[in-house]
Amino acid sequence: MDSIHILANQGILALTGLALLYFILKIRNFNIFLIEKRFSVFFIIFIAFILSLLRTNPENQKYAALQFELHYQFLALPFLFAILPPFPRKLYYDIFFLFLIMVFVCAVGSTSIYFQNKEYFDWAYGKSHLIPTPVNHVRFSLMVTFSVFLAYYLIEKDYFKDFFFKGLNIIMLIFLIFYQHLLAVRSGLVAFYVVLVLITFYLLASKNFKKGLFLFIGVIALVGISFFSLNTLKNKWGYTKYDWNLSDIKDKANNYSIGKRLVSQQVTFQLFRDHPIFGVGEGNIESEVRKGYAKKFPFVEAENRLSPHNQYLRTLAATGILGFIVFISCFYFPLFSNKNYRSKILLVIYTITSVSFLFEDTLETKTGLTFCLFFIMFCLHYTKALRVDVNKNLT
Template structure:
């Protein structure tokens, strides 16, 4: 068991080490798979595995990417091969977790705390760099830039939200000992504040949507009006305090307002990120209309999008052409409407299949990833794939059938 936990820890750490140790997540995934195979070979009769369909559904996502080779041009075959390698975790990781016996609660707690600790460390490093280059970074926010983070600011902001959720749930369910409890509480509070100083729209959106759902949960399910009011008060006060205290938050707000106001000016897509995204959606819709059922193939997307950009929006420079920052639109362009439907079934089946069992971590991560899908093509980078898939599988681990009930809540 400890070997599996070690390799899972490598995957989590690998999210933060891509510049200098890019292969670490892959080492963790291969190690987890080998450990799962060994456990199955040596001890398969001593534990009950979850239904294979829960984990097998994720393989459908890999299958869609694999099948896109049927519509990929010969000139872009190498790009297709790179994509297949990128999506291999959807084949290997679900299989590995299905083979593994249920990890004990204390190990699940340790992995979620490992995420919290590494995220805290990453935020402190980022803040230290900000304090050394305060004026330069503050000004960069007016130009649609943000403070440097590792991984990139969008993925890191999503990790921050997940770490806040994980720490909060561990505290709420008393999974943290009395000595560690103040440190975990302090880390959660700091990361919530840091999210506002970082001021990435994706991270703030996920944090506040989850906060709103928490309020509704406390009101409707638990009738806990006092705690719901406290959460609502924090959600109202925090952005006001952040606007007063954090120049980065102020400048991001000003930049967003200016960005939104330029959507109707086509040439603004050359310099403004939100405007560029809007026009990428419009171009994507044109490509989808012409390739509705099967798409153009992921490897051919860039040239197909570029042809429509040049024809429909000549005012946008070639260096400003971007792929649609929406996972569903991106998939529709690449794989067609059939591919999008298969993707939705494969990616979300696991969450639906365990309903109505209590799994707040799983629900929260699904929500974080889904919100990111609306504004990013999250699954098209190594970190995005590892972040999205691994923590879904780790949350599912808490819902696996165990031979003996445990006194503590299994993080699920």
């Protein structure tokens, strides 16, 4: 998997290089960045990040360099998709289907590991240990949620003309729903059900009452069946209740996942209160969190001192209220620009990303940032292609 991370970086650099070559040979017009505001606003996030990085203390230069290496995607990916012309609609669907197959294959492998060691994992879920996943379990659960929607979306768009592939897609859809509950990652399940509720409201608002009611009943049934039939989900729920109700903060912060996260968020929020306008700086956030633990929670052992497990709080602490306003305004602008929220595929990836922000510092991990930002850019590019198709039909 380490090799795949490296390949992802090389792939993004190669695509960006091709886009730059296309720009030089075909376009030669910098006004495109003013026209394509849905992409260019992400450059503002990158500039704000660089300005915050300039405040890095000398002892934190190494961490700042790693942060720059991670966040260059805020420059590369918007540039890539702003430059490239719309693709044929089938190509977007092909990419969605390819991603769906990749996640499905990984989920099958993960499930086989579970059934080979069922008794152990049923017990382990009561201790917050999980079935192995190809990448971090939280990020993978988000990918599974997105893949479930992709399977539904491809059926809705009548992508499959061949009976075999249509049947395969339905099998993948059902299996991934099962796997999401078997894996029982809390943030992934929350994102999954938020997306389901969102689709239900979308159908009801579109006056498609039969589908909306059917989906609503299906959601309720799915919760009940999963909870009573899957030991991993039941045991994870029992662990979560025990973790949440435990009153000994020293025990919670050292031995239980929710306790660790709550303490990390308290430390991060205190940093924001101490530096409300400009924050502590992107390059200093890690060292300042360590100092916050040493000052407020010295009883937390070093290996249990987590980075801020909330993207919103982390941004507040790192860049202050000014940087937070820039980030929120620019990050969500493309969703509301030209009523892009009407695009279900774009709305879903934004929803999944936003839910993950509540539980994880998603954009501070290579897998999380690449997954979320790439598909936001790709789906924005897809809405661009749809708009071009509409304009062609009108003319």
